[in-house]
Amino acid sequence: MSQENTSAPILVTGATGYIASWVIRKLLEQGYTVHATVRDLNKKQSFAHLEKIAQENSGILKLFKANLLENGSFDEAMQDCEIVLHMASPFVVTNYKDAVKDIIEPAVLGTENVLNSVNKTESVKRVIVTSSIASTYGDAIDILETQANQFDESHWNTTSSTTHQPYPYSKVMAERKAWEMADAQDRWTLVCVNPALVLGPSLTASTQSGSVEVLEQFANGMTLFGVPPMWNGIVDVRDVADAHILAAFNENASGRYIISGGSLSLLEMGKILRQHFGQKFPFPRNQVPKKIFKLFGPTFGYSRDFIEKNMGYPVVFNADKSKRELGITYRNIENSLVEHFQQLLDDGVVKKYI
Template sequence: MDKSKPILVTGATGYIAGWIIERLLNQGYIVHATVRDPSKKDKIQHLYDIAEKSSGQIHFFKADLLQAGAFDESMKGCEIVIHTASPFVVTNYKDAVKDIIEPAVIGTENVLNSVNRTESVKRVVLTSSIASTYGDAIEILDTKNNEFDESHWNNTSSETHQPYPFSKVAAERKAWEMAEQQNRWDLVCINPALVMGPSLTANTQSGSVEVLQQFANGMTLLGVPPMWNGIVDVRDVADAHIQAASNTNAKGRYIISGGTLSLLEMGKILRQNFGNRFPFPRNQLPKSAFKLFGPFAGFSRSFVELNMGYPIYFNAQKSQQELGIQYRDIESSVVEHFQQLLDDGVVKKYL
């Protein structure tokens, strides 16, 4: 990567984007960062602070994912575009298409249309998700080695069944389609598992925050469902993006996962580190209980049938071999993330 050329990072206030920008600034790069509203200084102050202590520079640009041409200005002169901006809405949405799917797909399309208009761009690194590789946990039974890898695609999610995973796979497919229609720039996709670890700001929104809040607020005291998550430290995800941008041999998709933990294992790890100050789950409830009561807790019967009781695993060898990622201990990532939520007041002491 040429340090005289700026690098564009979209969705700069995001959890993953913050660490990517931190890495770039400390390595002396010029970062063009897009946000919805640069005048909201409280949302971006942490990035200004990092820039001030670093050898790099940061410049903010206003950009709306759904607005055509919104990324043209910020992309000028850039050889690398790292597109992290996408909605993370798994629950509490009104309209799956308008709130989740359209911003992900149209946003990706708008960014890549700007790439097509910007002659200097040579590579795009897209933040996708392991949700692009499978839709429901039961699909692990159809894998050859009892693990998902980069050859797998989510073909089962839809606008009505698992709309968030559908938004991720639809956006990634759109990106590959657009990449294949030209030959000036290449595309590398980063597909992280559930991201945990410290955030650079208390304003961060991520799916892992929601999981940890439920552990802390008593919602899972009676027990958790028999469900498993691939987990990865946010700093490893940031490093993977940097390697994907700078390594000329990087190509295709990369699963980024440090291992798998069940919800019960996560609860045990937190109890070992924070004691009984919180109502961390002690039990794993049987699938049959969720079939019976799931609909009252927001789990449809089809979701319970397809996603509970199937341990899922991910093959991250390609990222280790080609991007040189050495994964951090995911148990420490869970503990550090919870400690930060405590420090930031996001989680309150319960007992």
């Protein structure tokens, strides 16, 4: 399927999400008709930015209500679509009561319900599922098991569970469900996009993402006395959006794609922010040794098991497949970090210091 030969609408689930909003913007700018699902059509403020983008571009935006946990909920929105971008997923890493009910079931059942609708909708030819690098590994120590000391698309998270790292477990179980359902039929093709920690400007001030939580901790003083020796793969949100669209329209795209512009430690992130914003914020200056975290980590919510398996192991992701097959040239992740923090300042998410 090439970009030129589809006039059919394109479905994007979870339309108000951080990445999904960028995908919708890019599609509308290119003149496509987008069917976008939201949980509540009465919460107009949550999708006002999308309606504004639609007004300013040649593409057409049609909004539909859909619930991940309701089978058949996506049928109406999917009608006549040839491409489905399934981007809706719960993002709950902390503050959950029941990991299975709050994180894992919504992710897996949501994927199953969307793909059940795909199986009923004859027009659909390709499905893009937003997965995560969390689907390729569970703990940083897993990198010691890789041949080239880096994770690639051949790796799967086999160490997470309902009780240990439930959020990564939800991502790998949802992706496995998607591949299981794709392999059971031959009408539509599946591509999975596996982004690293996503940074960069949001199209709305109300965006929820794991990166916002990290940057808020940098700004509120929680990390002033030091950060653990931990690393993140990082990628710009605009590159992730491009990856989805390229995977949708490139008929040779197949399988999984790690989307990562590089890796930074928490300390490196703090140094980059201090270089740009100066001394006005309590950015971390030190890296706390792992043995110290073992003593005090549990009081901050880090289990000793988590500390042992995730601190002190730099993680690296091989994104060569995405460069080679999708043609992605990654943005500078340091710039993405600075842009993201500046936006949090502008939006009042983090407090300005004088």
